[in-house]
Amino acid sequence: MRRWDTRRAAKAERIAAAQPYATGKVVDQQRLIDLLHNVIRPGDRVALEGDNQKQADFLSRTLVDCDPARLHDLHMLISSVSRTEHLDLFERGIATILDLAYAGPQSVRIAQLVEDGVVRIGAIHTYVELYARMFTDLAPDVALLCAELADADGNLYTGANTEDTPTIAEAVAFHDGVVIVQANEIVPTDQLPRVDIPGSWVDLVVTADRPFALEPLFTRDPRHIGDVEILKAMIALRGVYERHQVVSLNHGVGFDTAAIELILPTYGEQLGLKGRVARHWVLNPHPTLIPAIESGWVESIHSFGGEPGMERYTAARPDVFYTGADGSLRSNRVLAQLVGQYAVDMFIGSSLQIDGNANSSTVTDGRLSGFGGAPNMGHDPHGRRHASVTWLDLAHGEGADRRGRKLVVQIAQTFRAGGVPTFVETLDAVAAGEQAQMPLAPVMIYGDDVSHVVTEEGVAYLYKAHSLADRRAALAAVAGVTPVGRGARDVEKLRSDGLVAFPEDLGVPTRLATRSLLAARSIADLVAWSGGLYDPPAQFRDW
Amino acid sequence: MRRWDTRRAAKAERIAAAQPYATGKVVDQQRLIDLLHNVIRPGDRVALEGDNQKQADFLSRTLVDCDPARLHDLHMLISSVSRTEHLDLFERGIATILDLAYAGPQSVRIAQLVEDGVVRIGAIHTYVELYARMFTDLAPDVALLCAELADADGNLYTGANTEDTPTIAEAVAFHDGVVIVQANEIVPTDQLPRVDIPGSWVDLVVTADRPFALEPLFTRDPRHIGDVEILKAMIALRGVYERHQVVSLNHGVGFDTAAIELILPTYGEQLGLKGRVARHWVLNPHPTLIPAIESGWVESIHSFGGEPGMERYTAARPDVFYTGADGSLRSNRVLAQLVGQYAVDMFIGSSLQIDGNANSSTVTDGRLSGFGGAPNMGHDPHGRRHASVTWLDLAHGEGADRRGRKLVVQIAQTFRAGGVPTFVETLDAVAAGEQAQMPLAPVMIYGDDVSHVVTEEGVAYLYKAHSLADRRAALAAVAGVTPVGRGARDVEKLRSDGLVAFPEDLGVPTRLATRSLLAARSIADLVAWSGGLYDPPAQFRDW
Incomplete structure (x- = not known):
């Protein structure tokens, strides 16, 4: 007789084994290690x-302090491998397999550990893929999650950085896994500002020894924005935003898109674009967007996560940001991803390397960084979609085959710092993939999904190319004197055919491309624009 | 001085205006109409x-009983336009604009009302698109939602049919809209089996006058499965599931895929495929899957919604289905969609019409049906994806351009009932789109996303075609004597090149294609397989 509740029975045993170290759902902070030893089992997916x-x-x-004799061979699912101990788990023999989406600060070490056979990679996913597999063939046995506040029943307040918590909690809570949550504080129920995740989904809560770590990843200091970024921003605004009437959009993170945000109230205003473009956004609360918000450009922003220092500002602008009944920001990565994939007209972001076919990757020599959400945002969903003016502006095909296209824009300088070319014959990712024995090269965004490339030279309208050869030629024409750009041919014909536009073709006055055009030139300016509501983290203050 | 909390202020006014008809959050059932008059405003998005x-x-x-003099020009967002009163709202002048994803039973009437100018269509979305736009440019002012149980604080238990509720509730609750929920019963908090949606997200609850309407849309009576469906199922099993080692998958709803489900424990077992294919599923709890589950084929099923009659069965099989701590099914449409788009190897579904390029649509003469989730499930996400054996089996390109492909399989009989050809020169959708002045034809699945077409004639391996001409030829070779099939040429060459396979090429013994191969031949058989746990709705019982 087959048993059909093995997961439920195992969960009951795990919860029973936790009881010596918990009162109800509340774990004794001093005994957390004993509890983890008792609840997690060798080979678990965590x-x-x-x-x-x-x-x-x-x-x-x-x-990571657990005993590898008791806990070993764990299969870790970590959206973003951000901390030293995420990899220490593997070096200590506690974990062996890793499924991930992103590995920013740990990307060099992870590449080394894979080469050494210490880390076995399941796959490098996008965020939404990794979540999706938690409901399919990678159902976790245990979730280790994070909240700002909890009550003794396990009800959670996530604060502004809701991020991935509800999605992972759902995958685990509704398939008889054990959900363990650290909270900065456990408070009486009536002191929870709101409930982001119901206690029914949570098995155990523990007060953290210190507030959870949180990095201000989306803060760009305007002081580092130079004339070249501003020129690219002007070119993008005229050649893409204005030309295609981009109403809803996602900005990647980087100085190029920060520059665009900062010239909306100046150059954008002069072009008469306010209210016509860039009204609905999906992105984290970028501080560099404050001047555009205050100038009335922005109708709505839905966010993947929060941003340290933006708590009071977002709470004071509820018409723009998504906030709860308590007034504080609510974010949600999986839903923001859907917005970025299906609701908006355009994704625009930067890349470290772009090849002649417009394939791009942030995986460069010795790094295994993953891509987070960019590959999903940076692709044109290929099936049916609702029509928008922008999407239809790129329509192609006839009859039943006719459809529009989401704008996928790559913005980059032809050379990176130190004279390293952005545009290369072959992505480093190809060799990196072979070296790590990956089934495919770790490409972030595929060239055939890219509709536009913007550089300081101009715009390549790749979506207009009828052949791969045309696409390569258009890209080369804006790639400067990089290896790709040196192959440029027939540039005048590309201009007259509209496959390429230079600043003079777009009416962009290059002489105006100076820092005078930035609505804010420093973090202090952003604070001033916010009316004192923005509280920049210490590392961004110089006053 | 600009106000930044106009939505919050409006919400506070609406909630205050509700107070005469509510005690706390609990609405007086008899005064619901007065409450709606007071809370909703003309022009609202609902x-x-x-x-x-x-x-x-x-x-x-x-x-629909409200006074059009007080409530008019509403902009309705309805995932599935299923009920008469959804359209009565427009005839009565209460609503004017409709954004939708699906309109099954109302598809003929909706087409008429659009033609008459009574209904103005915003767009026909897919489910995930419609949700995504609720977080972008279609933020609702009011949500009218549905739960099985609520408490006086607004905590909700959705029961097995969680479906869209958490996603819509999140869009509205976190952007200062008003969330109104009908529950079958309002109970004390400790009598809620679990909390699916926290009370913090809910403003008003009302006890419904009768339990919410729920249709058994995913129940297929095996008695209606004939020899042709069984033959197609055998061809699909050998030519697709076995050949490409399809481990994770989504089945559309229809008798073709029901037939596949029912021959897994017979023909599939004989082929030695158990444990090798069809292990992880995303679909509603299809009763026709019971024999495969009981035979040990199925490791996991994540569901978009529930299915009436399957409550006790799903609760008794928690290793397979996603259930809460209380034991009952939890579904979630948006997350199941992500599984279907990003986690699985294959989508397979039926269509009413397929053209020579393999474009397909369920929009046929006089119907404006929408497509729900099919266009998203039935496309190959074009950006980066994790690799699976199946996905890599369809890989193409070199170097950075190399990538795999999700299987998108269309299964259809060459002629529908009444001798109507499935394969046609031009989809009815093209004319329907023009007539309804839609920007694009309402195509459901685009031909270039389709990797395989299965008919009773054989399999067309469209993904192997190097040109549109090859693709058309392969499709024609399995399209029988339909208008498309009559154009078939060079069939032997297509067979030898592997673009087409007939039953004899696949080793499918057509003489076995009889109802004897079905593991269950009636609803009563399914009940027996379930050990009495399946409780079929009355209309499916004949004993």
Whole structure:
């Protein structure tokens, strides 16, 4: 007679084994390590939060101190491998397999550990893929999650950085896994500002030894924006935003898109674009967007996560940001991803390397960084979609085959710092993939999904190319004197055919491309624009 | 001085205006109409649930009785336009604009009302698109939602049909809209089996006059499965599932895929495929899957919604289905969609019409049906994806351009009932789109996303075609004597090149294609397989 409740029975045993170290759902902070020893089992799949920004670091720091004789061969699912101990788990023999989406600060070490056979990679996913597999063939046995506040029943207040928590909690809570949550504080129920995740989904809560780690990943200091970024921003605004009437959009993170945000109230205003473009956004609360918001450009922003220092500002602008009944920001990575994939007209972001076919990757020599959400945002969903003016502006095909296209824009300078070319014959990712024995090269965004490339030279309208050869030629024409750009041919014909536009073709006055055009030139300017509501983290203050 | 909290202020006014008809959050059932008059305002965007299965019908029936002099020009967002009163709202002048994803039973009437100018269509979305736009440019002012149980604080238990409720609730609750929920019963908090949606997200709850409407849309009576469906199922099993080692998958709803489900424990077992294919599923709890589950084929099923009659069965099989700590099914449409788009190897579904390029649509003469989730499931996400054996089996390109492909399989009989050809020169959708002045033809699945077409003639391996001409030729070779099939040429060459396979090429013994191969031949057989746990709805019982 087959049993059909093995997961439920195992969960009941795990919860029973936790009882010596907990009162109801509340774990004795001093005994967390004993509890983890008793609840987690060798070979378990463990989802550890590991988000883009917030980190369940009390849980990860405690897990890494566990005894590898008791806990070993764990299969870790970590959206963002951000902390030293995420990899220490492997060096200590506690974990062996890793499924991830992103590995920013740990990307060099992870590449080394894979080469050494210490880390076995399941796959490098996008965020939404990794979540999706938690409901399919990678159902976790245990989740180690993170909240700002909890009550004794396990009801959670995530604060502004809701991020991945509800999605992982759902995967685990509704398939008889054990959900363990660290909270900065456990408070009486009536002191929870709101409930982001119901206690029914949570098995155990523990007060963290210190507030969870959170990085200000989306803050760009305007002082580092130079004339070239401003020129690219002007070119993008005229050649893409204005030309295609981009109403809804996602900006990647980087100085190029920060420059665009900062010239909306100046150059954008002069072009008469306010209210016509860039009205609905999906992105984290970028401080560099404050001047555009205050100038009335922005109708709505839905966010993947929060941003340290933007708590009071977002709470004071509820018409723009998504906030709860308590007034504080609510974010949600999986839903923001859907917005970025299906609701908006355009994705625009930067890349470290772009090849002649417009394939791009942030995986460069010796790094295994993953891509987070960019590959999903940076692709044109190929099936049916609702029509928008922008999407239809790129329509192609006839009859039943006719459809529009989401704008996928890559913005980059032809050379990176140190004279390293951005545009290359072959991506480093190809060799990196072979070296790490990956089934495919770790490409971030595929060239055939890219509709536009913007550089300081101009715009390549790749979507207009009828052949791969045309696409390569258009790209080369804006790639400067890089290896790709040196192959440029027939540039005048490309201009007259509209496959390429230079600043003079777009009416962009290059002489205006100076820092005078920035609505804010420093973090202090952003604070002033916010009316004192923005509280920049210490590392961004110089006053 | 600009105000930044106009939505919050409006919400506070609306909630205050509700107070005469509510005690705390609990609405006086007899005064619901007065409350709706006071809370909703002319021109509001109103998200009405309107799911694929469950219906907030007490709210919709009451809304349609409102006074058009007080409530008019509403902009309705309804995932699934399923009920008469959804369209009565427009005839009565209460609503004017409709954004939708699906309109099954109302598809003929909706087409007429659009033609008459009574209904103005915003767009026909897919489910995930419609949700995504609720976080972008279609933020609702009011949500009218549905739950099985609520408490006086607004905590909700959705039961098995969670479906769209958490996603719509999140869009509205976190952007200062008003969330109104009908529940079958309001109970003390400790009598809620679990909390699916926290009370913090809910403003008002009302006890419905009768339990919410729910249709058994995913129940297929095996008695209607004939020899041709069984032959197609055998061809699909050998030519697709076995050949490409399809481990994770989504089945559309229809007798073709039901036939596949029912021959897994017979023909599939004989082929030695158990444990090798079809292990992880995303689909509603199809009763026709019971024999495969009981035979040990199925490791996991994540569901978009529930299915009436499957409550006790799903609760008794928690290793397979996603259930809560209380033991009952939890579904979630948006997350199941992500599974279907990003985690699985294959989508397979039926269509009413397929053209020579393999474009397909369920929009046929006089119907404006929408497509729900099929266009998203039935496309190959074009950006980066994790690799699976199946996905890599369809890999193409070199170097950075190399990538795999999700299987998108269309299964269809060459002629539908009444001798109507499935394969046609031009989809009815093209004319329908023009007539309704839609920007694009309402195509469901685009031909270039389709990797395989299965008919009773054989399999067309469209992904192997190097040109549109090859693709058309391969499709024609399995299209029988339909207008498309009559154009078939060079069939032997297509067979030898592997673009087409007939039953004899696949080793499918056509003489076995009889009802004897079905593991269950009636609803009663399914009940028996379930050990009495499946409780079929009355209309499916004949004993």
